[in-house]
Every structure is written in structure tokens, then in C-alpha cells.
Amino acid sequence: MSEYFELPLLILASSMIPGLIIFMLPEEAVRTRIALNMSGALIKVMLVGFVIWGVSNGQQYETRLPFLPGLDLVLKADALSILFITLSTVLWLVTTVYAIGYLENSPHRSRFFGFFSLCVTATVGIALAGNLITFVLFYELLTLTTYPLIVHRGTEEARQAGRTYLIHTMFGGALLLLGTVWLYSLTGTLEFTQRGFVSGLLPDHDNSLIIIFVLLIAGLGVKAALVPLHSWLPRAMVAPAPVSALLHAVAVVKAGAFGIVRVIYDVYGIEVASTLGVTLPLAIVAAITVIYGSVRALFQDDLKRRLAFSTISQVSYITLGIAVAGPIATIGGLVHLVHQGMMKITLFFCAGNLAETLGIHKVSEMDGVGRRMPLTMAAFTLGAFGMMGAPPLAGFVSKWYLGLGALDAGQDWVIFILAGSSLLNAMYFLPILHRAWFREPMHEWPATHYLWRRETAWALLLPPLFTAFLSLLLGLLASLPYSPLEWARFITSLQYAL
């Protein structure tokens, strides 16, 4: 046991405890709730900062709780988890601010923020999970806590969306569990290890391992919205905007992608996975998802739906990067985990702002909106260009590495996918920008009491600006120490023993 035994637990508790308290608060206790939320989020940021500092100085952070005989619950801060945990922590803080503004005066706020906090707890748990069982545990917890958020509005549509979501994720969870149990019965351990722990089984249990791999990836692929399993995601758009933002940028989708990374690196190990020949099919599935998502996004008029399909496509970059199985592509995939989150959350914040302030839900209604809400749309533009992969934004960095990596690994076809996808991205984002900035408004916008009678409330405006700014920074300063890119390099070096 290491000397900082409690730290990972504290990170969990910093969102869990406020969450639990919030449940018990009466609806009217607005200030207390805000205070709780914000302090939780801030504390978490500080803790994570401390952990980053520690890990980069070679410190070990591990919490081990007895769970079952021979099987512990392990929370461990390694390089990979740091990457994810930082992303979720920062974005949680931002989203909390946004949600407080967004949900002013709507009913059931205690319930909402309670589950919201728990949802983040689950995400952080996934990030910190040190073995597969802990991972599964938080993975299911995530399912449970996001469900109430998706159905939060309580409409029939929301209920249906929640149902679809549940059917998918429960099924995925079941597959994941089955794979986990099978693996456990074969190996007797589930501890995440650098470069995997299954290599001992290699010659004899090839087939079992392949099936387990398929089970695990299918289970995770549901949340990561890999193509045949993606259909819950667009429907879940009925959730309030902060939820969609978090869902897409951090929590659910990323949890799936992160899980895939974990499985390939720390359960199987990239070498074993390649030997088994499972990476190429995965890459193909991911590639299909990339293209499919982009194409579908092209035909959506509903702004949030278009963004949703865009997510499907973008998240698969991560999977693609991992599955291409070369060090440089890996860097690209991992860094995209962070970059995509940053950009996508910006886009969703902006979409939420439009809907909340002006009642705009559709792309076709966006004519001239840039004049009404210039700052929001500026943030949106930054995010959109990032998605297209325009330099010097964050998206460019990840795509660059992905492309290089593919070439490096001899998978030239991936380049075409990337190029095609970027093209498609441009095709569905540019018209939006064009409408927003260059068309005349169709009618007068209703005046509001916000600043300069334009824009929107501070709490809604600042978060997208902040994240847009960050995604710009991430692109510009990608080569500084502690940047996501550097972390991704670090992780990759561990995996490939460079």
C-alpha cells in the first residue's frame, strides 16, 4: 500500500458527498446547492492538480479495498487515468457553472444536481479504476446515474429516450460483465497491468480470448457509440443541454472510449491484441463509424442531433487511433480524448445557449444569429474549426498524429478516412457558420435583459468561452510539458517501451 492511500478516495468523495447531500436538500436551497457544487468541483480540481504533480514525480497513488476474496477494489492514479481524470474534472467545473445558469428556476433541481454529481463520481471512478472489476462497477454506476439525467425533463419523448439508452447500456453492461467473468475465470486476476496480463494464456486459449475481446469491446462500444450500437446517442439529445454536453464530451461516450483503451493496453496489451488479430477489425469498425457519423450529421437539421452524430464520428477517432496499433497513432487517439472533449463541450454549450436564449433548435433557424450573440457564436466557430481539424486548433494536433501514426503503422487507408471525415466535417459545420455570420436574420430577435441586450447570462456565456479558449490553447501550446499531447506521449512510451 502506498503512502497516499486516501487520495484517490478523496477525489471520488469530492463529488460524491456533495451529490448525496444535494439529494436531501429542499428545492429552495439554491445557495447551499451552488456552494456545495462549486466547492466540490474546486476541491476536485485541486486534488487532481496535486495528483498530477505527484505522478509526474514518480509518486504512486493507490487505494485498495477488499471487495471479494482475491479481488479488491482498486483505485489507482496512473498516467492514463490522469489524462481522463483531468479532462473530466476541469469540464465538470465548467459544466457545473453552466448548469447552474441553465437550470435556473426549473423543477427538480436537487435531483438533477445530485445525479449530476454522482455521474461525475462514476466517471472519475472509471478513470481511476485499477482493475477490470472496479471499472465494471463504475461503468454500471455511470449508467444508473445518467439515466435520471436523460429522462430529467419527464416528457414522453424523454422517457422513450431513456428507455432506448437503458436497453443499449444494460445490454452492453451485461456483455461486459460476461466478458469480465470469463476472463477472471481464466486468469484469476483482473488487475490492469502495463501491456496486459493475458499473455500467459496465449497459445491455448486463443479462441476464448478473441470471444472475450469481442464481448468486452461490444460492451464498451455501446457507450462509445460504435456504429451498430450507436442509436441511443442521438435520441438522448432530449436531455438538458449541460447533460448532453457532459454526456458527449466526458462522461458516457468517453467512458466507453477510455474503456476500449484500457482493454487494449492494460488487459490484453497491444502486442497480444495484434497477435490475436483483433485490432484490425476494430479499426475497420471505428473507421466505418467515423464516416457513418459524419454522413448522418450532414442531413440533420436539428442542431443538437447534428452535433450528436458528429460525436459518434469524432469519438471513433480515439478507437481508431488505438486500433491502428502504432505508437504515433496512439498518441493521436489519446490526445483526441482530451481535445475532442474540449471542443465538443464548447459546441454543446453554444447550442444550449441558442436554445435557451433564443429558442433556436434547428440549423435552419440560425440565420444571422452571429450578430445577436457574437461571443457565443465565436466560441462555436472555434469549436467547429477545431472539429474540422484546422490548424492551429486542438483538433488539428490530434488528426495530425493520427495520420502520421497510420502511415507509420503501414495502414495507409486510414489517411483517406481522416481526410474524408474532415471533408464531411467541413460540409456540415461550414453551412452553420455561414448562416450564423453571413445571412440576414429572418426576423427580429426578442430583446432580453442580458448584457448589451444581446448575448446571454454570464453563467451561460463564460463556460463556452473558456472551453473555446482552452481548445485554442491546447492546439497552440501542444508541445509544452504537462500538455495533453505530452501526457499522451508519456503513456505511449510506457506501452510501447520506446
Added chain:
Amino acid sequence: MTLLQWAFDGLLGITLIWLAWRTLASADLFKAIVLFIAFGLLMSLAWVRLNAPDIALAEAAIGAGLTGALLLVALARLNVVAAQTGDIESNTKQISAPEDSARTTAVVGQGVSNKHNLFQYFLVLMLSAVAAGLAYAVLSLPSEAPGLSRDVAENLNVSGVSNPVTAVLLNFRGYDTLLEMAVLLLALLGVWSLNRLPEQYESSPGLVLDMLSRLLVPLLLLVAGYLLWVGSRAPGGAFQAGSVLAAAGVLLLLAGWRPAARFLGWPLRFALIIGLAVFVSVALLMMLPGGQLLQLPPAFAGALILLIETAATLSIGVTLAALFYGSRPRSEQIPPHHTGSGGENE
């Protein structure tokens, strides 16, 4: 064994089976119950043949007698309701009019329609197979088996009684009996909790019954006391005595006697539980000098068993009679200020 004994046993067995079949298959429920009582009486004959006089007594008193009474009174109540709602004729008159039974069959009879025929055949087949299997299993048992007879015999002299059955019931396996008393109490609690049974079929008891009960009740009390006393040495004991006591109660109830309201409060409750209470107290007291639960020291065992049995007899008798009466005594249903004692409610 002589041929005569074989013939007798065989005949008895066949008669038992035939009676059981007639009981279950007869169209008329009243007849079925009467046959069931006859079945019970023949069963006690079988017990005697099997060298089990204790069971014979218990079967005659409880199995045939009280169960029969319970069944009859239940049927009467069923028919009272039926007569009130007017959909079914009373079954009771069929003792004199067997021709009617065909008609009644259609209403309250077996209720087996033709569509079940196939199922019935299947069932018969299945059950025959089960019976055959069981018979095979039984016949495969060795023909000589001492069971626990030696253990019982060896320990009999320290059990405090000389009737082995009583020894087993109240000493060796007294714990079973303790729980069994609880079951009896439970049945009463259950019946009472159901509340509001239809009023019993009241007919004026008539002079003869009145006289009979006056004559018989003291005698029955005497018999109960005798059975209780003799239980330690010879066939008899608390259950038999209790059921005789209950028979007295049933007779009184039939003759139209109702206990005074002031006895129906906690005195009645007290009488109902005293058997169990004494049993439990004795069981616990035995732990005081460092013994096990229910460990009766041989020196006092006889006296203690008698004590337990006396209390048990009272409780069994009252409980069974109360079961026969059915619903909770009426005094409990009137507001508390009408009753003197503080035990009742509602």
C-alpha cells in the same frame, strides 16, 4: 402371524382404502364427512393393530371426533350461507333423500368436467407410477429394524414416566411438542384473525341434548382427568385428555351454552396459553441450574411432566373447543367499557 390376523389386517386395509375413496368421491359432501369420520374410527382400529394405543386414542378423539365435528359445523355454515343466498339446497336433508344427491352433484359435487378427462388419465398414470415407486422403496427396506426403540428403553427409567410415548413426547422430544402447542395456538390465532364467520347454524338444542350434556360433561371431565393421570404409565396423556375436554366443550356449545362474558376476556386468553406458558417456563427454568433447555432432572421429571401436561390439557381442550366455535367470542367485539377486565380491546 396367523392366517386370521392376515385376513383381518388385509380386510382392514382394503376397507380403509375403500372408505377413503368413497369419502373423496362421494357426490354429497355430508356423506363424505360422515364417511371420513368412519374412516377415522377404522384408522384407530388400525393403530390398535399396529400396537399403538396412544395414537388410537388420539385418532379417535382428535382425528375422527374433533376433525369430524369441525368439518360438520363448517359444512353447516356453508349451507347456511347457501340457504340464505338461495342458490344451493341444504345438503343435510339428504340423509333421508339419497335420490337428491344426483342433483346436488351438479352444483357442489366433484366439479370435474369432461374436458379434464385426458388430464385425469394422465394424472392417474403418474400417480400410479409414484405409488409403485414408493411401494418399491418401502418394500426394499429391511424387515428388521430396531429404530430408536433401544434408546428409548434404555432411557425410560430416567424420563420420569413409564409410558414410552409420553416419555418421547414430553421429555426426549419435548421440544417438538412445545412447537406443536404453538401450532395449535397459531391455528386459533389464525381463525380469530379471520373474524366474522357466519353465524353457526342454530337449532334449539332440545331437552334430550340438554340432559345429555348435563350428564356427560362431568363424566367427560372425569375421563379427561383419568387420561391425563394415566398417561404417564399407560396409553393416554395431554392430547387425548385435552381432546376429551374439548369434546365436553363442544357438547356444551352444541347444547346452546355460552360462557359468561366476563370469562371471555383475559381469563379465556389465559386458559388458551397456559399450556404453552408453563411449558416454556419449565423449559427455561431448567436452564437455571446450569442444565440445557428443557432438561428435566430425573428426580423431578415425573412431576414436571405432570405439571406441563395438566396445563397443556387445559389449553388444548379450550383451544380445540374455541376452534370449534370458530369466530372470536362476542364479548371481544363490544366496546371495552362493557367488559369488566382490561384485557380486551376494540
Added chain:
Amino acid sequence: MLIVLPLIGTLLCFLLPRQVKALGLMTALAIAASAVALLWQLLQQGAMRYSVGGWGAPLGIDLYADGLSLLMLLITATVGLAISIYANAAFKLDKLVHFWPLWLLLWTALNALFLSADLFNLYVSLELLGLSAVALVALAGGSAALGAAMRYLLVSLLGSMLYLLGLALLYHSFASVDIAILAQRMESTPAVWAAMALMTVGLLLKTALFPLHFWLPPAHANAPAAVSALLSALVVKGSFYILLRLWLEVFPLSHAAPGQLLGLLGAAAILWGGVQALRQTRLKMLIAYSTVSQLGYLFIAFPLATTMAWKGAMYLLLSHALAKSAMFLAAGNLLLFGGHDRITQLDRVAQRLPLTLAAFALAGVSIIGLPISGGFIGKWLLLTAAMQSGEWGWAVVMILGSLLAAAYIFKVIGYAFTQAEVTHEACEVSKTMGATAFVLALAAIVLGLIAPWLLALMDIAEPFAMSSAALNAGAAA
């Protein structure tokens, strides 16, 4: 002590109906305390054998307490205590007067059952259990409840008869009805096979394993909420416990084929119960069918018959007891509050009772077997056991069962989030009632966190060792 206490309570409650509330609660506390005392004792000295009356088996009756019985007693005490508190709040005095004595007798029966090492004594306890359960079901009144109670009574008596006949065969084969002695003398004869079949079928009837489950849903759905909780959580487990003991200790020779059969029936129960639950429109019926389904899991352990599988089944049993009682209590609250339990119209009610709803949801988590909950641990153990034996078919069934459970539970919870204006409320639901359900549900979750400790308790005297040893021997041969 554990047996006598509730009996005394019964007597007192019966004698002094006015004070039932206080008396009953005091008794319940005392029982819980003595269960904890027993825990302490067992931790100190391991398994205990106690001869009632000092005679000792085979002549007298032995009590026996090991990890298995201890856990059953503890769970009974926990659930029992909670339900006692709930009942005091839920029933009016005129019902309580009946409820308490009956319930304490039921408790007596359960405790007696979990402690007894004597098959005939178990029979008497079983009757006590069955009759008191029937009487409690009938407490609800109304023709549906009475009919269900009647059916239950008949089934229960039939089960007892089968059991008793089997017992007779065993006694006459081996001149004892003590479990330990029988285990020593056991051999494979036709009579033993017949006894095994009879007793197993009898107990299965009472445990309501598919396809002998037909009586359970109406009985459990129509009883008063507190009683439903008792029935689903504890009563069916009583007969299962006996079955477990029999199979673990008395009949360890003869596993393979009958075990497979039980497993298959269990699997059928999981699926059938799940599908039926999904089809119900009334909440309590849904929960009752869920019990049918969950009981099926317990039987998956029979074909696997490894220590891990047994422990998994036990774990499921415990967590199901907690979760299901919480669920029934929650349903009772909803029913009381809204005056009905039609699932599609629950939205109007559910949002007014957040604590109750939370209880239902948490209990649901455990029933589905999601982490972190007792249900998850149980399923994990069972799944692992199945996988290790290479019998992945059972694992698939279990996973499917979980999915079904998720489907029917979220079917309910989904409605709870729907926006709906508040209409009428039939009756006020006290805080206590919501809190009790919630605490029970929470306990089911907590069960997921204390697994190492509980599993260690199960190891007291290694109740499962024998069957796995037999299995290993069979594998080696």
C-alpha cells in the same frame, strides 16, 4: 433463546392486546439482540451443537448453528426488525392485535427452522411457518387475498405431507432424523432416492420453484405490504434453507442428474418469472413475479455445486431478502398513498414520495445485480463459478435474467420521472414507512461492500465443504 423469545412475545401480545405495539417492538429488539449475541458466540467458538433436553441425537433433538444458519438468523433479525417497525406504523390497532402474535410465531418458526438439526423438528417448524404465513396473508381480507391464502395453505400442507413421507422413509432406513447422523449413515438405496425425491418436491413446492410457483404471485401480491415483504424475503427462504441443508449434508452422494434438473428448473424460473414480471400491470404482481425469477437463481448453484456457487447463491438469498422486502414495503407505500398500484399511473404518486421511490430504485439495483450491491456480489460469485466449471450456459441465463430484471424494474422507475400534476392522495404515508423501506434497500446495497466479512462468516464450520468434497471426489474418480 432465539426460539423462546418470540414465543414469549407471542404469549404476551396475545394476553395484552392493548400493548401490542410496545410489546412487539421490544420482543423484536430482544430477538435482534440475541441474534447478534449468537454471532458473537459463533465468532468465538465456531459452530455450535446444542442438545435440547440434554438427550442428544438420535433420541433427543439437537440444535445446530454454523455460518449458514447464523446468516439466515441475522438476515431474519434485520428484515424482521425493519418490518416490525413498519407494521407498527402501517397497520391500525385492530389489525396489529392479530398481526403481532402471528408474526412473532412466524419469527419463532423461522428461528427454530434455521437452528434445528432434526428433520422432524424441521417439519413442525415448517408447519408453524406455513400456517402463520397463511394467516398473515389472509389478514388482508378481500376475496383475492383469501383465495390466495387458501391456495397457499393447500400447497403448503401438500408440501409438508410430501416432506413428512420422505422423512418417514429416512427414519425407517437409518433410525434417526438428525441431519448429522443421517449424513454419516447415508447410503444409496431406493428408499433414500424416494425420500430425496419426496422431500425435494415438497420443499420446492414451498419454495415456489418454477413450475411449482403458481401459488406465489397471488399470495405475495395480495397480502398486506408488510406481510408480502416477510413472505418474499424470509418465508420462502425457510424451505429453501432446509432444501439446502438436505442437499449439502444428507444427500451429498447423489448430485449429478437431479442437480442438473434443479438447475434447469431454476433457469426456467429466472426467464419465465422475468417475462411474467414484465407483463404485469400491477406493481405488487410485478414484484411477486420478480421473486419467482430471483428464486430461480438460487437453484443455479445446485448443478455447479462448488463452494463458490453455494456462497453466491447464499449471497443472492441474503441480498434478495433485503432488497425484496424493501421493494414490497415501497410498493405498499405507493399503494397506500395513491390508492392503487397500477404501474402506468404511478407517476402521480411516486414523485410525492421521494424516499420511497429511492428505496424502490436502490432495491432494484440490487435485484438487477448491478454494482455495488449485494445482488452483484452474489451474481458475480455464481457467474464466476459457472465460468470456472466451464458451464457458460448458466452464465448466459443469469445475464439474461438480469437484463429482464432491469427491464421490469426500469419499467416502473421510468414512470416515476414522468411529469404529472398531482391529483389526489388517498392516505398519508408516515415518514417511518418510507424510511424503513429505504434503510432496507440501503442495507441491500451495503451488503455489496461487506462481502469479505460476510463470506468469512459463511465459512464458520464450512457448511459447503462436504458437497464440494463429494464433487471433487467424483471428478477425481
Added chain:
Amino acid sequence: MSMTEFLTLLLLIAGAFFYIAGTVGLLRFPDIYSRLHALTKADNLGLGLIIVGLALQADSLTVIFKLILIWLLVLLASASVAHMVARSAQQKGIKPWTR
């Protein structure tokens, strides 16, 4: 065979005969009243004979006393029951059978 044993046998057979007669009467007589008549009278006599027969075999006076008690009780019971059955039949309006 001693004299008492012979006597016992005789009495028992006679008792059994009356029982059979009573049973035949129960089965063959036309209405409830006459059936009662056949049953009670014949059976009481049959029982009496059997009791006497058994009493001859008894070891002690107590046993004889008990046997007599049984006879008396059965007499009492059957008389009362016959009365009640007849009365109930009459109340129900069942007419006695006439040729």
C-alpha cells in the same frame, strides 16, 4: 376349551348376529324412523351381549366396571342421538312411512 370361554364365544357370536341384523335393517328399512329403530335397538342389544361376553374374560373388577361403563355410555349416546335425529326429521316434515 373351558366353560367360560365357550360362554364368551356364544355371547360374542350372538352379539355379532344382532349387529348384523341391525345393519341389515339399516340398509333395508324404508324410512328414517324405522331405520333408527333397527339400528338403536339391535345394536344396543348386540353390544350388551358382547360386553357380557368380554366381562367373563376380565381379570379384575375394574375392568368389568369399565366395560359396563362403556355399555351405559353407548346406550345413553345412541338413545339421545336417535331421539335427536328423529326429532330433526320430524321438524323437517318427513312423514313416517306407511304401507
Added chain:
Amino acid sequence: MNNAYLYALTGIVLFTLGLYALIIYSHLLRKILAINIMASGVFLQLVALSTRARPLLDAVPHAMVITGIVVAVSATALALALMLRLRDASGSAELIEESTE
């Protein structure tokens, strides 16, 4: 060889007969009778086989049967009361298959 097996077999037949009737007949009173007859069959078997201990007397099954008889009468009483209540509430002394609502 003695009459143990004869009575034991009788017991089995009674048991089976009762079981058959319990399943076939729908009137509750009849079902209750059937259970009682089943019980008699079981008791008979229990005691009959114990006579194999001759010349000694094996009292344990005897005690068991007495216990059993008392339990049976308790159950019968409860069943009858329940039947009457059910009849009161539903108007029929038979079990109705509940509709699959």
C-alpha cells in the same frame, strides 16, 4: 415378516389417493378432506414400519404421529375457517383461477 408392510402399503395408497383427489376436485371441503386422508396415509406408513422393531416398541414414530395429528387438526381448523371466509367474500367455496390481469 409381519403386517408392517401391509399397512405401509395401505398408507401409500391412501397418500396417493388423497393426492389425486387434492388435484382433481375443486371444492375446498373436498380438498381439505383429501389432505387429511393424505396425512393419515403418511402417519400409517410412519407407524407401520416402526413395528419392525418388535418385540420392542419404538415410541418415537408414535410420538411423531401424535404430534402430526394435532398439527393436522390445527391446519384443518384454519383451512375450514379460511374456506368459510372465502365463501363469504367471493360467494364460492372453490378456488377460482385468477384472471391474468
